[in-house]
Amino acid sequence: MTSKTDARDRAIDAAQRLFRIQGYTATGLTQILAESGAPKGSFYFHFPRGKAQLAEEAIDRYVASRIAVLQNISANTKGDAAKFVRQIYETFAGEMVATDFRYGCLMQNLANELPALDAELTARVARGFADSTEIIAAHFRGCGFSSARASATAAALVAALEGARTIARLERSSAIFKALAEFSCTRLEALGG
Template sequence: MANDTRTRILETTGLLLRQRGYHGTSLNDILSASGAPRGSLYFHFPGGKDQLVIEVTRASVADVTERLGEALAAEKDPAVAVHHIYQSVGRMLEDNQFSLGCPIAPVVLDSPTDVPELAELCRSAFEQWIGLLRDAFVRAGVPARRAHALALLVESSLEGLMVIARATSDRAPVQAVADEVAALIEAAVLDGAGRNRDAAISAVGISSPGT
């Protein structure tokens, strides 16, 4: 029963954070929505709201990181993998009736600089997600600098698209951008392959001057 109460408090907090952000979510809101007595909240989370929000955010980041890593590993072609990621985001938005987006964006927008651990957690999350994308592009042959820029493009477009889709109650913008971004990544991979091939040919020519 104690674990059920703790889980209920965590799940309720995660939902409210995604809807209202850090400052818009109070302990009274959490208690009211979860139906948990105040004493049980402080029993499970003696650090109060900050401890609770940090735990919820850490779990959300870990979940997104795992799913992103699995999606990128499931496809050899990063353009296909990224297209699937956009589709997954579109389905997520539609499934929750466009009421929820990125689990940490509302927290970031609230600028919780007075909770350094939470601010660092959000910064690290984006660093991880961008890094996973960048590494997938590099493995496909895209030069590191361009791979990083493409990863930033993918992550920033997803964050913006979630806001647009929620405002319009329409996943169509996500689908439209998915096609464009996938085409861009495919072109970058082909360009990288061409550069690598040319470099290999040049190296052979230099090492074998008599041919």
């Protein structure tokens, strides 16, 4: 028999996966419960505010995972902006290939849907982007970039990554990540980074 905590975690994981594949609106509670195997009777015990609370927790888990990945890449490429950028693109491309191009960015998917639906979830997604962008900016500052240049470069990189995911899903190819890595690294080297 599975524990209550396990049922809760499975519901969050299923919601996260489904939001990444099909978005928030297209994902119903019945589907989340069916895919997670979580008992329907315990759902509102764990998530008294329903789907919105489940989405909050899925966003938080996704953001924590994304930040951990970025921090790991940063630690492995300390002081090297081009290597850092290349590893980010390679990591995101690898995830796209591993999921057969089915998984988009949870934050991007929700950002496209939520502003008209839920202000709190929209704010949570915005914080997730801001927090992960700051990890990238901090790495660039550690490479000697000015604060302004680090922030601008990080914002551009995040925007490029989100666009690359969309294109990769449409084309079912990771080629866009390699093209953007080459472009970004060439640009960094030309600017002395």
